[in-house]
Amino acid sequence: MAVRLQIDATRGSARAGKLITPHGEVETPVFMPVGTLASVKGVSQDVLEDLDVQILLGNTYHLYLRPGVETIRQMGGLHRFMSWDRAILTDSGGFQVFSLNDLRKVSEEGVAFRSHLDGSPHFLSPEKAMEAQIGLGADIIMALDECTEYPAGAQRARDSMELTLRWAERCKSYFEEHKHEVPWARTEAAELRSAGRTRASAHTRARATQAVEATQALFGIVQGGMDLELRRESAGRTIDIGFPGYAIGGLSVGEPRELTRDIVLSTLEHLPCNQPRYLMGVGTPEEIAQYAQSGVDMMDCVLPTRAARHGLLFTSEGKVSIKQARYAQDESALDAGCDCRVCQRYSRAYLRHLYAANELLAQVLNTVHNLHYYLATMRTVRAWIRAGNAARAVTTR
Amino acid sequence: MAVRLQIDATRGSARAGKLITPHGEVETPVFMPVGTLASVKGVSQDVLEDLDVQILLGNTYHLYLRPGVETIRQMGGLHRFMSWDRAILTDSGGFQVFSLNDLRKVSEEGVAFRSHLDGSPHFLSPEKAMEAQIGLGADIIMALDECTEYPAGAQRARDSMELTLRWAERCKSYFEEHKHEVPWARTEAAELRSAGRTRASAHTRARATQAVEATQALFGIVQGGMDLELRRESAGRTIDIGFPGYAIGGLSVGEPRELTRDIVLSTLEHLPCNQPRYLMGVGTPEEIAQYAQSGVDMMDCVLPTRAARHGLLFTSEGKVSIKQARYAQDESALDAGCDCRVCQRYSRAYLRHLYAANELLAQVLNTVHNLHYYLATMRTVRAWIRAGNAARAVTTR
Numbered sequence: 004m005a006v007r008l009q010i011d012a013t014r015g016s017a018r019a020g021k022l023i024t025p026h027g028e029v030e031t032p033v034f035m036p037v038g039t040l041a042s043v044k045g046v047s048q049d050v051l052e053d054l055d056v057q058i059l060l061g062n063t064y065h066l067y068l069r070p071g072v073e074t075i076r077q078m079g080g081l082h083r084f085m086s087w088d089r090a091i092l093t094d095s096g097g098f099q100v101f102s103l104n105d106l107r108k109v110s111e112e113g114v115a116f117r118s119h120l121d122g123s124p125h126f127l128s129p130e131k132a133m134e135a136q137i138g139l140g141a142d143i144i145m146a147l148d149e150c151t152e153y154p155a156g157a158q159r160a161r162d163s164m165e166l167t168l169r170w171a172e173r174c175k176s177y178f179e180e181h182k183h184e185v186p187w188a189r190t191e192a193a194e195l196r197s198a199g200r201t202r203a204s205a206h207t208r209a210r211a212t213q214a215v216e217a218t219q220a221l222f223g224i225v226q227g228g229m230d231l232e233l234r235r236e237s238a239g240r241t242i243d244i245g246f247p248g249y250a251i252g253g254l255s256v257g258e259p260r261e262l263t264r265d266i267v268l269s270t271l272e273h274l275p276c277n278q279p280r281y282l283m284g285v286g287t288p289e290e291i292a293q294y295a296q297s298g299v300d301m302m303d304c305v306l307p308t309r310a311a312r313h314g315l316l317f318t319s320e321g322k323v324s325i326k327q328a329r330y331a332q333d334e335s336a337l338d339a340g341c342d343c344r345v346c347q348r349y350s351r352a353y354l355r356h357l358y359a360a361n362e363l364l365a366q367v368l369n370t371v372h373n374l375h376y377y378l379a380t381m382r383t384v385r386a387w388i389r390a391g392n393a394a395r396a397v398t399t400r
Numbered sequence: 401m402a403v404r405l406q407i408d409a410t411r412g413s414a415r416a417g418k419l420i421t422p423h424g425e426v427e428t429p430v431f432m433p434v435g436t437l438a439s440v441k442g443v444s445q446d447v448l449e450d451l452d453v454q455i456l457l458g459n460t461y462h463l464y465l466r467p468g469v470e471t472i473r474q475m476g477g478l479h480r481f482m483s484w485d486r487a488i489l490t491d492s493g494g495f496q497v498f499s500l501n502d503l504r505k506v507s508e509e510g511v512a513f514r515s516h517l518d519g520s521p522h523f524l525s526p527e528k529a530m531e532a533q534i535g536l537g538a539d540i541i542m543a544l545d546e547c548t549e550y551p552a553g554a555q556r557a558r559d560s561m562e563l564t565l566r567w568a569e570r571c572k573s574y575f576e577e578h579k580h581e582v583p584w585a586r587t588e589a590a591e592l593r594s595a596g597r598t599r600a601s602a603h604t605r606a607r608a609t610q611a612v613e614a615t616q617a618l619f620g621i622v623q624g625g626m627d628l629e630l631r632r633e634s635a636g637r638t639i640d641i642g643f644p645g646y647a648i649g650g651l652s653v654g655e656p657r658e659l660t661r662d663i664v665l666s667t668l669e670h671l672p673c674n675q676p677r678y679l680m681g682v683g684t685p686e687e688i689a690q691y692a693q694s695g696v697d698m699m700d701c702v703l704p705t706r707a708a709r710h711g712l713l714f715t716s717e718g719k720v721s722i723k724q725a726r727y728a729q730d731e732s733a734l735d736a737g738c739d740c741r742v743c744q745r746y747s748r749a750y751l752r753h754l755y756a757a758n759e760l761l762a763q764v765l766n767t768v769h770n771l772h773y774y775l776a777t778m779r780t781v782r783a784w785i786r787a788g789n790a791a792r793a794v795t796t797r
Contacts, residue, residue: 041753045442045760048745070728070753077729078749086745331467332474344446348483352475356438356467363442363763 005182005220006143006247008279008300012389016271016298019388022058022279024090024142025187025217026082029057031279032295032384034377035092035303039065041075041085044308045367046374048087053344054374058090058142060303063135064099067125068118072138080140080186092303093141095132095174098252098284101150109149111166129173133181133221140186141219145250146174148224153256160228164237167226171244175221182218222248222281229262231269238273248279251299255284264293271298288317288380295384307377311369314358317376323351325369330355343375402617403540403644405676405697409786413668413695416785419455419676421487421539422584422614423479426454428676429692429781431774432489432700436462438472438482441705442764443771445484450741451771455487455539457700460532461496464522465515469535477537477583489700490538492529492571495649495681498547506546508563526570530578530618537583538616542647543571545621550653557625561634564623568641572618579615619645619678626659628666635670645676648696652681661690668695685714685777692781704774708766711755714773720748722766727752740772 008031010020022029036043036051039062043051051059061081066072078084081091097114100107104116113128129147136144147170151163223246227233241249251270254263267282274280281301282294291302307317316323318338323330325337333351345354345368357365405428407417419426433440433448436459440448448456458478463469475481478488494511497504501513510525526544533541544567548560620643624630638646648667651660664679671677678698679691688699704714713720715735720727722734730748742751742765754762 040757040759041750042759042761045764047741047761047764049741065757069757070749074729074749074753078731078747084747084750084753086747086750332471334475344444348445350475350481350483352467352471353438353481353483356471356481360437360466362437362439363760364439364444366760367442367444367764 005218006279008248008277010277012391014388014391015296017296017384017388018298018300019385020300022090022300024058024220026088026090026142027057029090030385031300032381032388033058033301034291034381035060035301036374036377037062037303037305037308038085040069041066041081043370043374044312045363045370048085050371051087051374052089054371054378056089056374056378058092058301059087061091061093061139061141062099063093063096063132063139064103066093066139067096067135068120072135076138076140076186080138082140082187090143091141092143092301093136093139093145094283095145095147096127096135097132097147098150100127101152109166111169113147114149129170130177133174133177137178137181137184137219138186143220143222143248144178146171146221146223146246148226148252150256151226151228151253153229153258155228157230160230160233164227164233167224168237168240168244171223171241175223175244175246178219178221182221185219187217220247222246222250222279224250224252224283225270225274226253227270228253229258229266231266234266234270235273238270242273242275246278248281249274250281250283252283254282255286260290267294267299268297288377291377292380292384295381296387307373308370311373312366314365314369316354316369317373325351325354325358325365327355337372338376341372341375341379343372343379345369345372345375402615403676405645405674407674409788411785411788412693414693414781414785415695415697416782417697419487419697421455421617423485423487423539424454426487427782428697429778429785430455430698431688431778432457432698433771433774434459434700434702434705435482437466438463438478440767440771441709442760442767445482447768448484448771449486451768451775453486453771453775455489455698456484458488458490458536458538459496460490460493460529460536461500463490463536464493464532465517469532473535473537473583475583477535479537479584487540488538489540489698490533490536490542491680492542492544493524493532494529494544495547497524498549506563508566510544511546526567527574530571530574534575534578534581534616535583540617540619540645541575543568543618543620543643545623545649547653548623548625548650550626550655552625554627557627557630561624561630564621565634565637565641568620568638572620572641572643575616575618579618582616584614617644619643619647619676621647621649621680622667622671623650625650626655626663628663631663631667632670635667639670639672643675645678646671647678647680649680651679652683657687664691664696665694685774688774689777689781692778693784704770705767708770709763711762711766713751713766714770722748722751722755722762724752734769735773738769738772738776740769740776742766742769742772 007023010018012019022031035058038059075084100116103119107116115126132147148167149163223241225237227237279300282299314326319340330351336346338346404420407415409416432455435456472481497513500516504513512523529544545564546560620638622634624634676697679696711723716737727748733743735743
């Protein structure tokens with residue numbers, strides 16, 4: 004089995020446990036920081052480890068353009084390329100093709116688009132999305148889907164969903180046929196041979212054996228626009244194709260927040276209880292806490308990292324726009340209740356100065372704090388699930 | 401005594417020892433990383449500590465404009481503002497006024513200039529340079545000098561040197577009268593009172609006592625253009641004014657490197673043996689090693705940090721321009737001989753990708769490596785001095 008969800012505790016619809024991957028265990032529900040180009044912008048891998056990040060997300064579209072899949076494959080895959088031996092998930096590239104390309108052209112075969120960097124023409128099909136993600140070698144990879152635009156009429160939403168289902172079948176076929184081409188096989192098998200010849204530790208050998216035997220896991224994606232019935236049908240037919248985990252896609256595309264919530268809650272009811280459920284591209288700290296409490300196991304969002312680079316910080320007392328002059332001589336910590344390395348060491352006045360003076364360190368420190376806040380939020384939700392009683396609502400954080 | 405140089409070993413003209421400051425001891429000869437705006441661009445203070453940085457340089461001109469001296473004074477001075485309890489040196493602001501302002505106007509009284517940020521008019525005099533640096537509260541502060549342009553005629557070089565000498569006297573007068581206004585006095589005395597009331601450790605109390613009793617140290621600056629005789633006269637008359645340390649200024653202003661070297665070596669002979677000698681704004685790794693071997697105790701330069709942000713990295717096998725395509729699939733460490741956290745973890749291929757993709761982390765990691773390289777260079781020189789024998793020349797690093 005490529006990945007497996009071990010559920011240790013439940014509370015209502017929520018579940019806490021471990022996602023077991025070829026590159027380590029991930030405590031769930033989990034928030035996955037976004038490392039678009041094989042880097043969480045401004046944060047070095049040792050700091051991510053200190054923050055207890057257990058799984059990162061990489062963007063196939065961006066990595067396909069720079070440095071290119073072949074480079075990363077040659078280097079042994081993303082883990083080795085970026086020196087990160089914990090779990091990684093990559094998206095299919097579809098979302099960026101749809102959101103960054105005005106001139107994209109979708110056909111049955113796939114989607115033609117132009118690079119946002121140099122305008123060069125490219126073509127992404129289900130098979131190519133698999134080929135790219137196998138080359139990148141994340142632990143979890145995603146089927147190519149069409150992210151239905153909002154708003155969309157009934158026929159358009161159905162047609163789009165049907166296309167996503169046909170693409171899901173093609174993704175699975177290609178993946179099953181090629182999954183043993185993941186670059187770990189080559190590099191880690193070589194390490195295994197080398198370990199056999201040298202005095203490598205039993206741990207190293209056990210790990211290399213495990214990695215060689217494991218493959219990636221391909222997750223399916225539920226679409227269906229904002230129609231609850233289409234979502235139910237999409238879930239059922241995606242499950243019929245059969246994947247080790249399921250994502251809810253096509254949300255946060257401009258619809259009202261209450262509608263997002265209705266779709267998520269409704270769709271969750273149609274997903275298997277014993278497999279991982281991944282809600283893509285959502286959301287604020289309050290939202291990720293709510294969705295985790297509703298039974299979502301995995302989430303990702305650029306919000307904590309992108310907001311940080313714009314000086315918007317999440318704290319236990321609400322959002323802080325650190326650029327404001329009111330903080331210029333504020334000696335207090337950004338968040339008195341926070342034990343991150345930023346709040347433990349620096350004042351709001353210093354963070355405000357760094358941001359106002361456009362210092363690189365502003366982006367670094369703000370990102371570290373916001374990531375810590377998101378990760379701490381999920382730790383609190385996990386504890387709430389495990390506590391399993393009617394304790395204080397996490398949503399009031 | 402505000403700062404004191406303790407010489408533990410000599411070898412030829414070189415000396416190794418400790419600069420004892422109100423904020424800790426600094427092993428000399430020392431390279432001081434530049435933290436222009438109260439931050440070494442992209443590197444957090446805990447990483448600077450891990451790199452064993454013992455003294456940082458701040459730029460008065462930049463800090464005067466942002467966040468302003470009054471803000472930093474109110475916050476208890478630079479150490480407290482940026483959460484750095486090791487030593488700090490600030491320059492006078494003069495060099496930036498001269499190098500960043502085309503419309504500056506120098507008079508006997510001082511220099512009128514416009515902010516490079518918003519064009520607002522400002523005036524810097526010897527007294528104002530002292531007032532600003534006392535407010536910033538570095539351990540070592542610098543007299544306001546006129547950095548003589550290159551080339552300069554004989555009369556111009558003499559007039560400029562004479563102006564610097566008159567300004568040096570005014571700096572010393574103002575400083576002696578106001579040195580007890582350093583913000584530590586207020587904040588650390590308050591901590592001392594607080595420590596007396598609480599169960600603060602003996603260490604905290606001893607430290608607070610020491611800081612309250614200490615003051616800043618004002619260093620004089622030798623000018624005199626490229627004229628060895630003027631340099632000798634400037635040194636002698638600056639020493640007559642009397643400072644606890646002396647800097648060699650007005651170099652690296654466009655003159656040939658050999659000329660820089662001649663001026664430095666000649667000027668060093670005229671400086672006191674038992675006081676710190678600071679060569680300002682120099683140079684490459686080879687140069688800082690050479691100057692340290694010639695008897696310079698302190699140096700600073702933007703080169704390692706600025707070059708890093710442009711992808712130029714110093715290694716034991718020469719300079720590496722990491723943007724080059726030849727490194728795209730290079731799995732080796734940047735510098736096989738380097739034990740910094742970057743070389744220990746990442747490949748040239750990854751560093752090349754980060755730089756080519758304009759990722760923030762490129763600037764962070766490149767800066768950490770280059771700083772480590774400069775600091776390691778100085779560690780090697782210190783060991784060479786202490787070894788005191790005809791070992792391998794450090795200059796061949």
